[in-house]
Amino acid sequence: MGGAVLPLVIASVGVLLLFQILLRLRRGASVQGAVVVITGASSGLGRECARVFHAAGARLVLCGRDAARLQEVVQELGGNSADGRRQTFAPSTVVFDLARVDSVAKAAEEILKCYGHVDVLINNAGISYRGNILDTHMSVQRDVMETNYFGPISLTQALLPSMVQRRRGHIVVISSVQGKIAIPYRSAYAASKHATQAYFDCLRAEMGHLGIPVTVISPGYIRTNMSVNAVTGDGSTYGVVDKTTASGWDPRVVARAVLKAVRLKSKDVVLAGPQPTVAIYLRTLWPALFFKLMASRACKEQRRKDE
Ligand SMILES: NC(=O)c1ccc[n+]([C@@H]2O[C@H](COP(=O)([O-])OP(=O)(O)OC[C@H]3O[C@@H](n4cnc5c(N)ncnc54)[C@H](OP(=O)(O)O)[C@@H]3O)[C@@H](O)[C@H]2O)c1
Ligand SMILES: *[C@@H]1O[C@H](CO)[C@@H](O)[C@H](O)[C@H]1NC(C)=O
Secondary structure, three states: OHHHHHHHHHHHHHHHHHHHHHHHHOOOOOOOOOEEEEEOOOOHHHHHHHHHHHHOOOEEEEEEOOHHHHHHHHHHHOOOEEEOOEEEOOOEEEEOOOOOHHHHHHHHHHHHHHHOOOOEEEEOOOOOEEOOHHHOOHHHHHHHHHHHHHHHHHHHHHHHHHHHHHOOOEEEEEOOHHHOOOOOOOHHHHHHHHHHHHHHHHHHHHHHHHOOOEEEEEEOOEOOOOOOOOEEOOOOEOOOOOHHHHOOEOHHHHHHHHHHHHHHOOOEEEEOOHHHHHHHHHHHHOHHHHHHHHHHHHHHHHHHHHO
Protein backbone atom coordinates (compact mmCIF):
# COMPACT_ATOMS: atom_id res chain seq x y z
CA MET A 1 0.00 0.00 0.00
CA GLY A 2 2.83 2.36 0.98
CA GLY A 3 4.12 2.20 -2.59
CA ALA A 4 0.96 3.83 -3.93
CA VAL A 5 1.24 7.00 -1.84
CA LEU A 6 4.16 8.65 -3.66
CA PRO A 7 2.67 8.38 -7.16
CA LEU A 8 -0.61 9.70 -5.76
CA VAL A 9 1.12 12.74 -4.23
CA ILE A 10 3.05 13.37 -7.44
CA ALA A 11 -0.11 13.09 -9.52
CA SER A 12 -1.98 15.51 -7.21
CA VAL A 13 0.83 18.06 -7.36
CA GLY A 14 0.86 17.64 -11.14
CA VAL A 15 -2.86 18.30 -11.44
CA LEU A 16 -2.55 21.32 -9.13
CA LEU A 17 0.32 22.79 -11.20
CA LEU A 18 -1.59 22.21 -14.43
CA PHE A 19 -4.60 23.96 -12.92
CA GLN A 20 -2.37 26.91 -11.90
CA ILE A 21 -0.92 27.14 -15.40
CA LEU A 22 -4.39 27.07 -16.94
CA LEU A 23 -5.51 29.82 -14.54
CA ARG A 24 -2.55 31.94 -15.64
CA LEU A 25 -3.31 31.38 -19.31
CA ARG A 26 -6.88 32.69 -19.00
CA ARG A 27 -7.13 36.00 -20.83
CA GLY A 28 -10.71 37.01 -20.19
CA ALA A 29 -12.69 39.64 -22.08
CA SER A 30 -11.00 42.05 -24.49
CA VAL A 31 -10.96 45.79 -23.77
CA GLN A 32 -10.78 46.67 -27.49
CA GLY A 33 -13.13 49.65 -27.99
CA ALA A 34 -14.17 49.71 -24.30
CA VAL A 35 -14.55 53.15 -22.67
CA VAL A 36 -12.06 53.17 -19.79
CA VAL A 37 -11.79 56.07 -17.32
CA ILE A 38 -8.49 56.36 -15.42
CA THR A 39 -8.06 58.88 -12.58
CA GLY A 40 -4.56 60.04 -11.69
CA ALA A 41 -3.45 59.34 -15.26
CA SER A 42 -0.79 62.07 -15.26
CA SER A 43 1.76 60.15 -13.21
CA GLY A 44 3.04 56.84 -11.91
CA LEU A 45 0.72 53.84 -12.06
CA GLY A 46 -2.14 55.78 -13.69
CA ARG A 47 0.08 56.91 -16.57
CA GLU A 48 1.34 53.35 -17.01
CA CYS A 49 -2.24 52.06 -17.02
CA ALA A 50 -3.04 54.66 -19.71
CA ARG A 51 -0.23 53.21 -21.86
CA VAL A 52 -1.28 49.60 -21.32
CA PHE A 53 -5.03 50.13 -21.87
CA HIS A 54 -4.38 52.38 -24.88
CA ALA A 55 -2.24 49.69 -26.49
CA ALA A 56 -5.01 47.17 -25.78
CA GLY A 57 -7.44 49.29 -27.82
CA ALA A 58 -9.42 51.03 -25.07
CA ARG A 59 -11.12 54.38 -25.61
CA LEU A 60 -9.62 56.33 -22.72
CA VAL A 61 -10.81 59.21 -20.58
CA LEU A 62 -7.79 60.39 -18.61
CA CYS A 63 -8.33 62.40 -15.41
CA GLY A 64 -6.12 64.52 -13.15
CA ARG A 65 -5.80 68.03 -11.77
CA ASP A 66 -3.10 69.25 -14.13
CA ALA A 67 -4.31 69.76 -17.74
CA ALA A 68 -0.79 70.24 -19.12
CA ARG A 69 0.55 67.01 -17.62
CA LEU A 70 -2.46 65.06 -18.89
CA GLN A 71 -1.89 66.57 -22.34
CA GLU A 72 1.69 65.24 -22.28
CA VAL A 73 0.31 61.73 -21.81
CA VAL A 74 -2.18 62.27 -24.66
CA GLN A 75 0.66 63.48 -26.92
CA GLU A 76 2.74 60.45 -26.09
CA LEU A 77 -0.06 57.97 -26.78
CA GLY A 78 -0.90 59.60 -30.13
CA GLY A 79 -4.01 59.77 -32.28
CA ASN A 80 -6.38 57.18 -33.71
CA SER A 81 -4.65 54.41 -35.59
CA ALA A 82 -5.33 50.94 -36.86
CA ASP A 83 -2.74 48.29 -37.65
CA GLY A 84 -4.56 45.30 -38.95
CA ARG A 85 -6.38 43.67 -36.07
CA ARG A 86 -5.84 46.29 -33.36
CA GLN A 87 -7.31 49.76 -33.34
CA THR A 88 -6.12 52.43 -30.90
CA PHE A 89 -7.89 55.67 -30.01
CA ALA A 90 -6.74 59.18 -29.09
CA PRO A 91 -7.58 59.65 -25.38
CA SER A 92 -9.94 62.32 -24.04
CA THR A 93 -9.19 64.20 -20.83
CA VAL A 94 -11.28 65.60 -17.99
CA VAL A 95 -9.56 67.89 -15.49
CA PHE A 96 -10.84 68.05 -11.91
CA ASP A 97 -9.82 67.83 -8.26
CA LEU A 98 -11.09 64.71 -6.48
CA ALA A 99 -10.67 66.42 -3.11
CA ARG A 100 -13.33 68.98 -4.08
CA VAL A 101 -16.40 66.83 -3.91
CA ASP A 102 -18.58 69.56 -5.47
CA SER A 103 -16.46 69.39 -8.65
CA VAL A 104 -16.78 65.62 -8.97
CA ALA A 105 -20.45 65.49 -10.05
CA LYS A 106 -19.73 68.00 -12.84
CA ALA A 107 -16.68 65.99 -13.89
CA ALA A 108 -18.77 62.80 -14.04
CA GLU A 109 -21.14 64.54 -16.49
CA GLU A 110 -18.18 65.60 -18.62
CA ILE A 111 -16.80 62.06 -18.52
CA LEU A 112 -20.15 60.63 -19.69
CA LYS A 113 -20.30 63.18 -22.51
CA CYS A 114 -17.03 61.86 -24.02
CA TYR A 115 -18.54 58.60 -25.34
CA GLY A 116 -22.06 58.49 -23.87
CA HIS A 117 -21.18 55.75 -21.40
CA VAL A 118 -18.40 54.23 -19.29
CA ASP A 119 -17.41 50.56 -19.46
CA VAL A 120 -14.63 50.57 -16.87
CA LEU A 121 -13.90 53.14 -14.14
CA ILE A 122 -10.39 52.80 -12.69
CA ASN A 123 -10.18 54.81 -9.46
CA ASN A 124 -6.40 55.13 -9.31
CA ALA A 125 -5.62 58.69 -8.15
CA GLY A 126 -4.39 58.99 -4.61
CA ILE A 127 -2.02 60.71 -2.24
CA SER A 128 0.26 59.25 0.40
CA TYR A 129 1.08 60.52 3.87
CA ARG A 130 4.04 60.36 6.25
CA GLY A 131 3.82 61.41 9.87
CA ASN A 132 3.17 60.51 13.46
CA ILE A 133 -0.34 60.91 14.81
CA LEU A 134 0.72 63.19 17.71
CA ASP A 135 1.99 65.86 15.29
CA THR A 136 -0.62 65.50 12.57
CA HIS A 137 -3.20 68.23 12.05
CA MET A 138 -6.81 67.05 11.83
CA SER A 139 -7.05 68.94 8.53
CA VAL A 140 -4.44 66.60 7.05
CA GLN A 141 -6.36 63.54 8.24
CA ARG A 142 -9.43 64.95 6.48
CA ASP A 143 -7.61 66.01 3.29
CA VAL A 144 -6.14 62.55 2.71
CA MET A 145 -9.60 61.07 3.26
CA GLU A 146 -11.11 63.50 0.70
CA THR A 147 -8.62 62.54 -2.03
CA ASN A 148 -8.32 58.82 -1.36
CA TYR A 149 -11.83 57.99 -0.16
CA PHE A 150 -14.61 60.59 -0.61
CA GLY A 151 -13.35 61.62 -4.08
CA PRO A 152 -13.30 58.10 -5.57
CA ILE A 153 -16.60 57.07 -3.96
CA SER A 154 -18.27 60.29 -5.19
CA LEU A 155 -17.07 59.65 -8.73
CA THR A 156 -18.17 56.03 -8.48
CA GLN A 157 -21.64 56.94 -7.23
CA ALA A 158 -21.99 59.61 -9.94
CA LEU A 159 -21.18 57.12 -12.72
CA LEU A 160 -23.02 54.08 -11.32
CA PRO A 161 -26.59 55.02 -12.35
CA SER A 162 -25.65 55.00 -16.04
CA MET A 163 -23.95 51.61 -15.60
CA VAL A 164 -26.97 50.19 -13.77
CA GLN A 165 -29.25 51.50 -16.51
CA ARG A 166 -27.20 49.73 -19.20
CA ARG A 167 -26.67 46.67 -16.98
CA ARG A 168 -23.03 47.03 -18.01
CA GLY A 169 -19.94 48.43 -16.43
CA HIS A 170 -17.04 47.59 -14.17
CA ILE A 171 -15.72 49.46 -11.14
CA VAL A 172 -12.03 49.13 -10.26
CA VAL A 173 -10.15 50.74 -7.40
CA ILE A 174 -6.44 50.83 -6.70
CA SER A 175 -6.21 50.40 -2.97
CA SER A 176 -3.00 49.22 -1.27
CA VAL A 177 -1.60 46.50 0.95
CA GLN A 178 -2.16 49.25 3.52
CA GLY A 179 -5.88 48.81 2.96
CA LYS A 180 -5.50 45.39 4.57
CA ILE A 181 -2.86 46.04 7.24
CA ALA A 182 -1.89 49.28 8.97
CA ILE A 183 1.78 50.18 9.42
CA PRO A 184 3.04 52.90 11.78
CA TYR A 185 3.38 56.56 10.68
CA ARG A 186 0.89 56.06 7.82
CA SER A 187 -2.36 56.59 9.76
CA ALA A 188 -4.21 58.86 7.32
CA TYR A 189 -3.22 56.78 4.31
CA ALA A 190 -3.89 53.36 5.84
CA ALA A 191 -7.24 54.57 7.19
CA SER A 192 -8.29 55.91 3.77
CA LYS A 193 -7.36 52.62 2.10
CA HIS A 194 -9.11 50.50 4.76
CA ALA A 195 -12.23 52.61 4.17
CA THR A 196 -11.80 52.09 0.43
CA GLN A 197 -11.60 48.32 0.82
CA ALA A 198 -14.75 48.26 2.97
CA TYR A 199 -16.80 50.50 0.69
CA PHE A 200 -15.95 48.60 -2.48
CA ASP A 201 -16.52 45.23 -0.76
CA CYS A 202 -20.05 46.46 0.08
CA LEU A 203 -20.49 47.74 -3.46
CA ARG A 204 -19.42 44.38 -4.94
CA ALA A 205 -22.09 42.58 -2.95
CA GLU A 206 -24.75 45.15 -3.87
CA MET A 207 -23.88 45.12 -7.58
CA GLY A 208 -23.68 41.32 -7.84
CA HIS A 209 -27.24 40.81 -9.08
CA LEU A 210 -26.86 43.70 -11.55
CA GLY A 211 -23.87 42.12 -13.27
CA ILE A 212 -21.50 45.00 -12.49
CA PRO A 213 -18.22 43.58 -11.20
CA VAL A 214 -16.13 45.40 -8.59
CA THR A 215 -12.36 44.87 -8.46
CA VAL A 216 -10.16 45.96 -5.54
CA ILE A 217 -6.44 45.87 -6.35
CA SER A 218 -3.97 46.12 -3.47
CA PRO A 219 -0.37 46.63 -4.57
CA GLY A 220 2.69 46.77 -2.33
CA TYR A 221 5.34 49.41 -3.02
CA ILE A 222 5.51 50.64 -6.62
CA ARG A 223 8.38 52.67 -8.10
CA THR A 224 6.51 55.98 -8.61
CA ASN A 225 6.71 59.55 -7.30
CA MET A 226 4.13 58.73 -4.67
CA SER A 227 6.41 59.27 -1.65
CA VAL A 228 7.72 62.51 -3.22
CA ASN A 229 4.11 63.75 -3.53
CA ALA A 230 3.13 62.53 -0.04
CA VAL A 231 1.77 64.98 2.51
CA THR A 232 3.18 65.26 6.06
CA GLY A 233 1.54 65.97 9.43
CA ASP A 234 1.60 69.77 8.96
CA GLY A 235 0.31 69.61 5.39
CA SER A 236 3.66 70.25 3.67
CA THR A 237 4.91 67.98 0.89
CA TYR A 238 7.22 65.16 1.99
CA GLY A 239 9.38 65.45 -1.14
CA VAL A 240 11.61 62.43 -0.49
CA VAL A 241 12.07 59.30 -2.61
CA ASP A 242 11.67 56.60 0.05
CA LYS A 243 13.90 53.54 -0.22
CA THR A 244 10.86 51.28 0.00
CA THR A 245 9.19 53.07 -2.94
CA ALA A 246 12.41 53.23 -5.00
CA SER A 247 12.90 49.47 -4.64
CA GLY A 248 9.21 48.76 -5.30
CA TRP A 249 7.57 47.03 -8.24
CA ASP A 250 7.96 48.37 -11.76
CA PRO A 251 4.74 50.33 -12.49
CA ARG A 252 4.58 48.65 -15.92
CA VAL A 253 4.27 45.24 -14.27
CA VAL A 254 1.51 46.52 -11.98
CA ALA A 255 -0.33 48.16 -14.91
CA ARG A 256 -0.31 44.88 -16.84
CA ALA A 257 -1.71 43.13 -13.76
CA VAL A 258 -4.47 45.78 -13.61
CA LEU A 259 -5.37 45.05 -17.25
CA LYS A 260 -5.47 41.34 -16.48
CA ALA A 261 -7.69 41.88 -13.42
CA VAL A 262 -10.06 43.97 -15.57
CA ARG A 263 -10.21 41.33 -18.30
CA LEU A 264 -10.85 38.54 -15.78
CA LYS A 265 -13.21 40.67 -13.66
CA SER A 266 -11.21 39.62 -10.58
CA LYS A 267 -12.75 40.55 -7.24
CA ASP A 268 -9.77 41.15 -4.99
CA VAL A 269 -6.13 41.11 -6.06
CA VAL A 270 -3.05 41.54 -3.86
CA LEU A 271 0.06 42.42 -5.88
CA ALA A 272 2.90 42.06 -3.43
CA GLY A 273 5.85 39.89 -2.48
CA PRO A 274 5.88 37.22 0.23
CA GLN A 275 6.55 39.56 3.18
CA PRO A 276 3.43 41.75 2.88
CA THR A 277 1.37 38.70 1.95
CA VAL A 278 2.42 36.90 5.13
CA ALA A 279 1.74 40.08 7.14
CA ILE A 280 -1.83 40.21 5.81
CA TYR A 281 -2.47 36.64 7.00
CA LEU A 282 -0.71 37.28 10.31
CA ARG A 283 -3.03 40.23 11.04
CA THR A 284 -5.97 37.81 10.95
CA LEU A 285 -4.47 34.56 12.22
CA TRP A 286 -2.02 35.84 14.86
CA PRO A 287 -2.84 39.48 15.62
CA ALA A 288 -0.75 39.58 18.82
CA LEU A 289 2.43 38.84 16.87
CA PHE A 290 1.47 41.28 14.11
CA PHE A 291 0.97 44.11 16.65
CA LYS A 292 4.31 43.30 18.31
CA LEU A 293 6.11 43.46 14.97
CA MET A 294 4.46 46.80 14.12
CA ALA A 295 5.35 48.27 17.52
CA SER A 296 9.00 47.30 17.10
CA ARG A 297 8.95 48.72 13.59
CA ALA A 298 7.59 52.00 15.01
CA CYS A 299 10.37 52.08 17.65
CA LYS A 300 13.03 51.45 15.04
CA GLU A 301 11.74 54.22 12.80
CA GLN A 302 11.51 56.64 15.75
CA ARG A 303 15.09 55.87 16.74
CA ARG A 304 16.26 56.48 13.19
CA LYS A 305 14.53 59.88 13.20
CA ASP A 306 16.09 60.82 16.58
CA GLU A 307 19.62 60.11 15.34
N1 LIG B 1 3.48 53.92 -5.24
C1 LIG B 1 3.20 52.99 -4.34
O1 LIG B 1 4.09 52.50 -3.66
C2 LIG B 1 1.77 52.51 -4.17
C3 LIG B 1 1.54 51.33 -3.45
C4 LIG B 1 0.23 50.87 -3.30
C5 LIG B 1 -0.82 51.59 -3.84
N2 LIG B 1 -0.59 52.72 -4.54
C6 LIG B 1 -1.74 53.46 -5.08
O2 LIG B 1 -1.60 53.62 -6.46
C7 LIG B 1 -2.33 54.77 -6.88
C8 LIG B 1 -1.46 55.61 -7.82
O3 LIG B 1 -0.37 56.16 -7.11
P1 LIG B 1 1.08 56.42 -7.77
O4 LIG B 1 2.04 55.58 -7.04
O5 LIG B 1 0.99 56.35 -9.23
O6 LIG B 1 1.34 57.95 -7.26
P2 LIG B 1 1.67 59.29 -8.05
O7 LIG B 1 2.74 59.05 -9.05
O8 LIG B 1 1.90 60.31 -6.99
O9 LIG B 1 0.32 59.61 -8.84
C9 LIG B 1 -0.83 60.04 -8.19
C10 LIG B 1 -1.85 60.49 -9.22
O10 LIG B 1 -3.04 60.88 -8.53
C11 LIG B 1 -3.45 62.15 -8.98
N3 LIG B 1 -4.06 62.91 -7.90
C12 LIG B 1 -3.54 63.16 -6.67
N4 LIG B 1 -4.36 63.92 -5.95
C13 LIG B 1 -5.44 64.18 -6.75
C14 LIG B 1 -6.64 64.93 -6.57
N5 LIG B 1 -6.90 65.60 -5.42
N6 LIG B 1 -7.53 64.98 -7.59
C15 LIG B 1 -7.27 64.33 -8.74
N7 LIG B 1 -6.17 63.62 -8.96
C16 LIG B 1 -5.26 63.53 -7.98
C17 LIG B 1 -2.20 62.82 -9.49
O11 LIG B 1 -2.52 63.70 -10.54
P3 LIG B 1 -2.27 65.30 -10.50
O12 LIG B 1 -1.21 65.57 -9.49
O13 LIG B 1 -1.89 65.65 -11.89
O14 LIG B 1 -3.59 65.83 -10.13
C18 LIG B 1 -1.39 61.65 -10.05
O15 LIG B 1 -1.72 61.41 -11.39
C19 LIG B 1 -2.76 55.49 -5.60
O16 LIG B 1 -4.11 55.21 -5.31
C20 LIG B 1 -1.88 54.87 -4.54
O17 LIG B 1 -2.47 54.90 -3.26
C21 LIG B 1 0.68 53.20 -4.72
C1 LIG C 1 8.51 61.54 -11.34
O1 LIG C 1 8.60 62.95 -11.49
C2 LIG C 1 9.57 63.35 -12.45
C3 LIG C 1 9.67 64.86 -12.39
O2 LIG C 1 8.41 65.47 -12.41
C4 LIG C 1 9.14 62.83 -13.83
O3 LIG C 1 10.09 63.20 -14.81
C5 LIG C 1 9.03 61.31 -13.78
O4 LIG C 1 8.55 60.84 -15.02
C6 LIG C 1 8.08 60.89 -12.66
N1 LIG C 1 8.10 59.43 -12.52
C7 LIG C 1 6.99 58.68 -12.59
C8 LIG C 1 7.20 57.21 -12.47
O5 LIG C 1 5.86 59.15 -12.71
